[in-house]
């Protein structure tokens with residue numbers, strides 16, 4: 505399988521959102537990653553369903569919505585109806601996480617689980633059969649531009665063993681050209697990148713380097 509690249513709009517220039525989305529699309533992006541933060545689960549506030557709805561009108565690329573929020577079960581329906589294709593929720597968050605995954609699927613989004621660096625893959629194995637993707641974070645959630653925690657990389661092989669071929673494995677946090685090779689070798693199939701793409705001068709080149717093209 506080709507490595508999928510999901511630019512995170514968190515580092516895009518929001519005054520030029522349409523241009524930025526069109527530019528990463530033209531540069532070969534496979535998905536658009538949307539980092540949703542509530543100021544409670546993480547110490548930062550970003551965007552909500554309004555932005556997802558706007559992004560959905562700007563691109564046909566799948567919208568990969570990473571919900572770093574408490575009580576995701578209250579909001580997944582709204583995100584799905586706004587055009588989220590994938591919805592990732594955190595098991596570390598307060599709330600009904602299995603319920604949030606069920607609601608995401610019920611409203612037409614693909615359910616996924618996202619785990620923080622300190623959360624063991626083993627601890628979420630009961631979610632097998634309920635998710636189509638596992639997002640393994642390689643930075644503490646909250647901000648782009650942090651350094652990848654390389655000690656998280658063995659988690660992809662562990663996840664492959666526990667979840668099998670059917671569950672996609674996504675990496676999020678600190679991936680850049682210099683470490684993308686080891687990230688792919690570790691078994692990540694979807695690479696999220698904010699800084700490495702949106703802070704580069706040549707988006708196509710940045711995406712190609714992450715993919716190993």
Ligand code: DX5
Nearest residue numbers: 645646648649678697698699
């Ligand atoms: C962090 C977010 C990431 C972040 C990645 O909480 O989930 O998606 O934007 O940013 P970079 O690629 O700059 O580490």
Ligand code: ZN
Nearest residue numbers: 539570676696
């Ligand atoms: Zn993310």
